[in-house]
Amino acid sequence: MNNHDFSRIAHFLHEVGMLKRTPRTGYQFLGSGSENVAEHSFRTAIIGYILARMAEADESKTIFMCLVHDLHETRVGDLNYVNRMYNTTNDRKALQDALEGTGLESDILPIFEELEEVDTLEAALAQDADQLDLILNLKEQQDLGNKYAAKWLECALQRLRTDYGRELGKVIVETDHTDWWFNGPDKSWWITKNGKK
Numbered sequence: 001m002n003n004h005d006f007s008r009i010a011h012f013l014h015e016v017g018m019l020k021r022t023p024r025t026g027y028q029f030l031g032s033g034s035e036n037v038a039e040h041s042f043r044t045a046i047i048g049y050i051l052a053r054m055a056e057a058d059e060s061k062t063i064f065m066c067l068v069h070d071l072h073e074t075r076v077g078d079l080n081y082v083n084r085m086y087n088t089t090n091d092r093k094a095l096q097d098a099l100e101g102t103g104l105e106s107d108i109l110p111i112f113e114e115l116e117e118v119d120t121l122e123a124a125l126a127q128d129a130d131q132l133d134l135i136l137n138l139k140e141q142q143d144l145g146n147k148y149a150a151k152w153l154e155c156a157l158q159r160l161r162t163d164y165g166r167e168l169g170k171v172i173v174e175t176d177h178t179d180w181w182f183n184g185p186d187k188s189w190w191i192t193k194n195g196k197k
Contacts, residue, residue: 048129065126128165
């Protein structure tokens, strides 16, 4: 980024903010749950870091892939699996146009292409991170009583590409989504809160 066009970068950052207002549309079909693309991308990046660490892959590259994997959705929106049967988008062109003039094109476009081709371990891990975020959301919906979430979980688990992704996915579906809250370091807090003896 030798030539800094701060105005163009400001426009791009405002555009990235649209991901906070871009809903993930699959939940319409599931019937419960909601999430925007920015929320999804954040946890996907954390999952990507964990998977890359497990696999001894390039952590920074995997995280970066996770952060940019849905950037094009500022322009094309989030198309769920049914939408994709009837609609096509040029995701790369949308991303290229979003990046034009920012000086970021040579950093982000090759990463996006590598992620789409899935020819590297980091790309496979980032793809798994994307699915694992969905699996976490589906497990929560299942625990909250949505009986259809189990069907979706079955499909999502089959899309996992790496041994680390499959193992983590298996544990996620076996774990109550509230266990982290109740199994904290001091379980007596639930009894002794507010000074109760």
